[in-house]
Amino acid sequence: MTSWAMLESTVTLLARGALVSLWLALASLATGTGLAVLLMAPAFSRFGLARRAYRLFVWIVRGTPVLVQALLVFYALPALDLRSGPYVAGVIVLTLYLGALIAEVIRGGVLAIPRQQWDSARSLGLPPGALLRRVVAPLVIRYSLPAYVNVCVMAVKASSVLSIISVWELTFAAREIIERTLAVFSVLGLAAAFYFAMCFGIDRLGRHVERRLTPGDFAGERT
Amino acid sequence: MIEVRGLRKSFGDVPVLRGIDLAVGDGEVVSLIGRSGCGKTTLLRCLNFLEEYDAGEIRLDGRLLWYREGGSARRPAREAEARRMRQRMGVVFQQYNLFPHMTALDNVALGPRFSQGLSREEAEGLGQRLLQRVGLGQKMRAYPGQLSGGQQQRVAIARALAMRPKVLLLDEITSALDPELVGEVEDVIRSLLSEGIMMVVVTHALAFAREISHRIAYVSDGRIAEIGLPGAVLDAPSDPTLKDFLRRMR
């Protein structure tokens, strides 16, 4: 009796943790994508200084471990008198991290558009707003989708790092349970299964969306 | 001499060779012509056991190749045995023959050194002589990426010759070349005629086939539909599909 109840409570707890991880990932993906779109301005700016600033930002975010970024933000917030707890720190860290990654994905997508399509687009003579919305954006989306889906999977995996700065999510929950019960393999195995389900699910969903958006051809391979 | 009897091969359900009988004498040059997909390349690949075949025999100077003598079950020869048999035949493919990470000399010397046990100096000496023979003595230390298509094919011929084969199998070796590079490769083949090497040449170049072949075989739908002297086959064909083929090739 007791062991079934324990199993049930473990699974429920881990499921809740998984939901928190998923929520963290999705929220940060949303804000990160927003940040990435804003970063496209300096990325493609006329001014060399702006472009260099963009490259510096990306270089720093990609050249340092997420954990170090998380610890930095986590310890820096109270020092700057912004007390708001681990969740906010976590979302900030993931936003910056994913923002840089997604910015590079979008930039890559823009650069992957064949020259002729730019020429045809411009020859249509549309005003810049409509050009952007109706022609450029769909093309960029099509060419960056596979890499974007990869980043979504990375978001879920990165959320586990936040457990180290005391954000309660799946990995943190698993550790809590292990410290109490010592059922290492089963609990962590279950946590792994939850992560697998989420990441694999996102990957499959991504492929489905890709197929819908690009009938006929298929832009890019999945890494 | 090479004897092929009753060669059959299917890829899955699709029969590609439906019973090939062919004999090539010592020093003879036989060209295989035919439409794409008729099976001529598959036949060549079976000769060298780059493809397994389902039925039939291939004999070189009387010895059965590729499968073991006797017994009702069909068992491929052992790997070491197959390797030795392969060394009696040299193959040149349509493209991508050469190993890009080695110089022309290393490409040619590789086989003699590692399959025939020659020392490094002996193998390189042999390689040098053969490269000079095909007119590329100056390009010994060049990498394939630095050579033109025609030069690469000539190195590939040298590499095949380095194994001192009894027979050369050439699979459309000029088909992938820019037209102006075809001549230099054909010249090398011409120069080999005097050496009395057996050659089986798959080709689209009918004029060249007429010039160098003792016989031409027209392969159609997995069988040798017509075979004979070049003049007979090309100028006075009997097989209706061959007539059609020749008309289209003009």
Place this chain on the structure above:
Amino acid sequence: MLKFQRWLEVYGAGYVDGLAWTAVVALVSAAVAVGWGGALLGVRLVGGRPGARAVDAYVQLFRNVPVLVPIYIIYFGFPLVGLAWPAVVCGGLALVLQNGAYISEIFRGAHKAIDRVQFDSAKSIGLSAWHTFRKVTLPQVIVYSLPALGNQVVLLLKDTSLLSAIAVGELTMRAKLLTEQTGAAYEAFVVVAALYLALVAVFEVGFGLAGRALRWP
């Protein structure tokens, strides 16, 4: 200037220590992971359908689970089955298992890039399977995988920071200790971030040089 000198004297050793640990763990794990990735490719090549399926499952598993999980499984779980290994070995093993999956895919892509005709050519000049592997396959796989391999090793380097969660004395662990010791809020992490950037740059330059040295014209 004097302040910096003093700071260097007091804390420098800690950073150097952490840096050394990070670099060594990264290099050793990378080397073993390359071997493991190569072994996985071997299984795929000679294991036929079941072999390929097994490797695919392995790769999918490690692709879809954050590396922190296997780190914890090995660190907390192995002592329970009698394998009381030091933390750095546990962490290193997890990194090897994880990165080996990605590296085997890199090798697989590099192997595919070799034109199939070359294998026919090798057969036609009578090369044995071993010689074909040694003289034809291996040199090309190495050169073709170098760029992606370099990327992967950099990722591995960054993942060593997670070993701080199991108390391995690498760079991030040092930063945490220093933060607690000195009460300085986040300076330690800024320094450590800079050190990681430097390490990454060194690795990238290293791989770039190796690539240029090994490539053929």
